[in-house]
């Protein structure tokens with residue numbers, strides 16, 4: 001198994017979880033990681049990352065907007081097994097996430113400067 005990006009931030013998250021699936025490039029904003037760790041501790045459940053950093057090519061492929069925070073290592077799409085998406089969204093606000101997109105099966109979370117919450 002590849003050791004590329006196999007770097008454990010702490011007991012909860014590994015850098016590999018944030019990498020772009022097409023090229024394995026990765027960027028992680030420190031505020032994003034800080035908030036995710038806070039969220040993980042608050043809900044006391046594993047947080048699964050569907051999508052972290054995206055290169056331009058991959059972002060276009062998945063139909064992401066051109067200004068997506070995923071391009072800057074400032075966004076993740078997440079879910080937890082035992083917590084529904086709307087409760088997870090409330091907890092995400094409590095730990096300081098400013099951008100929150102509530103989708104059917106996952107939450108988009110980002111560390112933009114101004115608060116913005118939407119339903120996808």
Ligand SMILES: [Zn+2]
Pocket residue numbers: 020021022023024025054055056057058
């Ligand atoms: Zn890529």
Ligand SMILES: [Zn+2]
Pocket residue numbers: 051070075076077107108109
């Ligand atoms: Zn997203």
